[in-house]
Amino acid sequence: MVIRSCNLETVCGPTSTLPKNDLPEVAFAGKSNVGKSSLINAVMNRKSLARVSAQPGKTQTINFYNINDEIYVVDLPGYGFAKASEKERERWGKMIETYLNTSDMIRAVFLLVDIRHAPSANDKQMFEWMDYVGYDPIVIATKADKIKRSQLDKQIKILREGLGATKDTIIVPFSSQTKQGLDTIQDFLAQVIEN
Template sequence: MQVNNVRLEAVGVKFEQFPETDYPEVAFAGRSNVGKSSLINALINRKALARTSGQPGKTQTINFYNIEEQLYFVDLPGYGYAKVARASREQWGKMIEYYLNRRVPLGMIVLLVDIRHTPNENDRIMMDYIRTAGFEPLVVATKADKLNRSQIIKHLKIIKQALALHSIDQIIPFSSMTKQGAEAIWDEIDQWLAYVQEQNEEKEIDVDEE
């Protein structure tokens, strides 16, 4: 998709604060400071529209970015930062789980992990949340510029095993510094959008035939 028009449209913690349009939604989930906002900025060709912070755990809301009046990128609160109060962590966890299970326009989930580290218990819990909600996420391994090519393959295999994936082909290495992986991520999103459009057209045909 060629992105020229994008804006932060809604920020909320409960459903009545979320957009009421039926644009399909791509949600981005990951540990605090894994690079969700940096990935979103890279995908929409902006330097700082998505809110980035050097302080893990700062994003406490679900942020909806309107992309070309066609879809939303949804930035979920980062999880797993120990210094955030336990009550806040539990609240975010409930909010994320509720969104994943109840949000009808949600159709694709991108799970970010740091390519340098083995996915931890919080990552595995998030993967369970996502699968329980009926999705198989696109896994993006951030900070790929920190490793050389041989290391990348090794670490992709570690991530594959930790998250019980079928193949390392389900993981896209990404770097916010070099934009490595951005095109491949957009390819996945575009394929999904084409599928959504095809499904919607079939529903319209069925309605017309009735």
């Protein structure tokens, strides 16, 4: 996928109206700090268009990045951010849910989980909910540079079982540092654009 242009076109907070876009959208969800914004930068081949932070809870809005006037990549706020108040967590959860429930343009949904750990209850809940709403979530196992190659199969198995995913669910190991898995993700976006 050749990136000719990309820009942050729309930012939605809890009280914003979601945009009625006329291009396909692909959404990236996952717990806070899992690497959503870093992945989106890698996809756009930009260092810091999407804000990245070692502090969880960086992205607190729904951010729509327009790539090539062909597709929107949507950066969702992270869930499960421990330091956020109950009220904030609820608000973000609602935003994510409302977006995934109401946009007509979502063509693919990616769920990011950390390759090093078994999925959390929130991850499992999100996966089940995405599945229930009718998406076929593609799982991205992030921070793959943090494990040894020899651990890869075992970790993928742990993720698959922990999420309750079937053999058919695609799980892509990814690292925004080494760019492992980037080609695969870009291929998904290219497919969305073509269809």
